[in-house]
């Protein structure tokens with residue numbers, strides 16, 4: 001059967017995802033990110049397990065990733081059984097050129113993603129070219145995960161800081177994360193000139209569980225182009 005024709009953006013995601021999967025070595029313990037780009041990573045890892053006998057274990061960053069990984073025969077583990085991870089591969093909503101700091105969370109998985117990223121020795125971001133920005137916040141709102149209890153009060157505090165929070169919904173219903181929390185998308189912080197300062201300020205609000213600012217940055221970003229080629233950006 002003929003392969004489906006991909007949109008230019010999807011072609012970039014495929015290229016990035018497959019290039020990242022090629023970095024994975026036998027025996028690695030992996031952090032498995034979430035999203036439409038990571039889906040290509042999972043497909044490629046599933047193929048390598050089947051065709052090459054690649055032996056890996058992964059900690060998934062979402063229920064969605066866990067389900068797809070199981071379908072593809074990727075062995076999963078958890079932090080009770082695994083202390084540290086060799087590599088985390090994950091998507092991003094924005095990648096700041098030079099620093100490779102990220103905004104993540106438009107897929108709603110930011111909290112688990114950050115826990116997994118922090119446990120990994122290396123972090124590789126997989127994105128299509130549209131995700132590269134000169135300054136964080138210019139394309140994507142900043143997702144802030146908050147507790148359901150008191151979320152209206154938390155939203156008011158975010159609004160007072162200029163965040164213009166909007167409660168995230170999906171298919172008309174309020175979106176709940178895998179951890180049972182809510183997400184407030186804050187477009188008002190853009191452009192984010194002092195991400196470290198903003199992160200510190202946001203984390204002083206009791207109802208804020210985590211933000212989508214990933215300020216440790218990726219070690220490298222694999223950027224897939226519409227022509228199926230990839231460019232590898234490294235932290236300056």
Ligand SMILES: O=C[C@H](O)[C@H](O)[C@H](O)COP(=O)(O)O
Nearest residue numbers: 035036037091105107108109
């Ligand atoms: O919560 C979701 C994640 O941070 C995703 O990795 C991010 O939104 C990128 O997803 P996609 O590859 O679908 O654009």
